[in-house]
Amino acid sequence: MLARPNSAAARIIPAIDVPDPARAAEIAAALAPHTGPVKVGLELFGAGGPAAMRQVAAHAPVFLDLKLHDIPNTVGSAVRALLPIRPAMLTIHAAGGAAMVAAARRAAEEAGEDRPIILAVTVLTSIDTETLASTGVSGGPVQQVLRLARLALDAGADGLVCSPQEVSRIRDAFGAAPALVVPGVRPPGSEAGDQARTATPAEAIAAGADWIVVGRPITRAPDMVAAAQGIAASIAAGIG
Numbered sequence: 001m002l003a004r005p006n007s008a009a010a011r012i013i014p015a016i017d018v019p020d021p022a023r024a025a026e027i028a029a030a031l032a033p034h035t036g037p038v039k040v041g042l043e044l045f046g047a048g049g050p051a052a053m054r055q056v057a058a059h060a061p062v063f064l065d066l067k068l069h070d071i072p073n074t075v076g077s078a079v080r081a082l083l084p085i086r087p088a089m090l091t092i093h094a095a096g097g098a099a100m101v102a103a104a105r106r107a108a109e110e111a112g113e114d115r116p117i118i119l120a121v122t123v124l125t126s127i128d129t130e131t132l133a134s135t136g137v138s139g140g141p142v143q144q145v146l147r148l149a150r151l152a153l154d155a156g157a158d159g160l161v162c163s164p165q166e167v168s169r170i171r172d173a174f175g176a177a178p179a180l181v182v183p184g185v186r187p188p189g190s191e192a193g194d195q196a197r198t199a200t201p202a203e204a205i206a207a208g209a210d211w212i213v214v215g216r217p218i219t220r221a222p223d224m225v226a227a228a229q230g231i232a233a234s235i236a237a238g239i240g
């Protein structure tokens, strides 16, 4: 399994959200020396499938973010079908329930020691209190994140995806063991866009994130490498 990061740069997961596999491979090649694993999500996987993921994986371990959410048998089978392309990390939705999370973990185990880390997405970082309430969940994101974290970790998830605003509460409740992967991260002065629960890279790491996921602030920067290096420097300094 992928080891926890041991440098500021290794904590950064760039999200390569582009619809062009050749461009994605170029971005991965440019960023990999300055970051940790790279993320392949629904846009790139939809455009190029397993072949696009393999091209990216030539440069760095891949966080394959397909956010699986279905009946347990389907999710377990999907995880099994993805094992040959050797993702280092895989996402499922904790809201799919304990049996679904357990099915994902059991399927991942079939890859042996090199199995992917199973990460349970709690409450998407784009969701604020009002949006959450509109889905029938009252009480706010922190409470729901902690509820889903408990469910997912008890069912066998190796770690969680949450916003920077819940990280310290998760560490308080569950300690150092769960891998915490944190999107919704915005360097000072950058646009939040559709992200609702945000903080800066240094704040997310100080709160206890293992990895931060950063998409547009890197991939839409005029100089992607400089943007990644700036984020790593801010994490190392604990500022910004």
Ligand SMILES: O=C(O)c1cc(=O)[nH]c(=O)n1[C@@H]1O[C@H](COP(=O)(O)O)[C@@H](O)[C@H]1O
Pocket: 015, 017, 039, 041, 065, 091, 121, 123, 124, 125, 126, 161, 162, 183, 184, 185, 193, 195, 213, 214, 215, 216, 217
């Ligand atoms: O699982 C994820 O990576 C994820 C979960 C979540 O709650 N919020 C979230 O933004 N993400 C992903 O993290 C990335 C964030 O991208 P930017 O908003 O461009 O930094 C996107 O690829 C999202 O799919």
